[in-house]
Amino acid sequence: IAGITQAPTSQILAAGRRMTLRCTQDMRHNAMYWYRQDLGLGLRLIHYSNTAGTTGKGEVPDGYSVSRANTDDFPLTLASAVPSQTSVYFCASSAGTSAGELFFGEGSRLTVL
Amino acid sequence: GQNIDQPTEMTATEGAIVQINCTYQTSGFNGLFWYQQHAGEAPTFLSYNVLDGLEEKGRFSSFLSRSKGYSYLLLKELQMKDSASYLCAVRDSNYQLIWGAGTKLIIKP
Numbered sequence: 001i002a003g004i005t006q007a008p009t010s011q012i013l014a015a016g017r018r019m020t021l022r023c024t025q026d027m028r029h030n031a032m033y034w035y036r037q038d039l040g041l042g043l044r045l046i047h048y049s050n051t052a053g054t055t056g057k058g059e060v061p062d063g064y065s066v067s068r069a070n071t072d073d074f075p076l077t078l079a080s081a082v083p084s085q086t087s088v089y090f091c092a093s094s095a096g097t098s099a100g101e102l103f104f105g106e107g108s109r110l111t112v113l
Numbered sequence: 114g115q116n117i118d119q120p121t122e123m124t125a126t127e128g129a130i131v132q133i134n135c136t137y138q139t140s141g142f143n144g145l146f147w148y149q150q151h152a153g154e155a156p157t158f159l160s161y162n163v164l165d166g167l168e169e170k171g172r173f174s175s176f177l178s179r180s181k182g183y184s185y186l187l188l189k190e191l192q193m194k195d196s197a198s199y200l201c202a203v204r205d206s207n208y209q210l211i212w213g214a215g216t217k218l219i220i221k222p
Binding site: 040041042043044045048058090097098101102103104105106107 | 117143146154155156157158161200202204208209210211212213214215
């Protein structure tokens, strides 16, 4: 059972470049989330999706966009990367927004130079 | 604003007991979660409390007092593999999770 798969696991990117982090889950979960984790800070929600076809903004959405064309996939796009977007990005899913715990992918470590 | 407070770092001895505290101020409450995160890995679910009291699961227990905005995670019979960060998170009135910065637990032999 794969659970949640993220790609790439690590990437170094020049500032100004466009980057898409991929996230796929095979648990048929309705809700999916993108978080960033920075040293000394809690996980911060970037964008979320309660169900396929809908998305919402989290705490730190600026500079990021998402889409949810189907239940399984929830890609995160940085249109024009900046150094402050250097972080570890986690994709997560849950059965529903009010139900149960979150399951996390292994993370994508992104460095913007 | 919404806030989750937990100690930055704690040290304990193998075989001992440690209690990691979490206090919260959020707009509404729909449950509190504890997650474990080993260095370089993803967070994994440990426990969930929505009613006051103690939830026990093997060597780990979690306690909640909603009136005090307080929870703790109790780890018994500590093992070296318990060295990790422990994250407290509260689901608010909008069903969004608010995360603490995590407590790094160091286990010494």
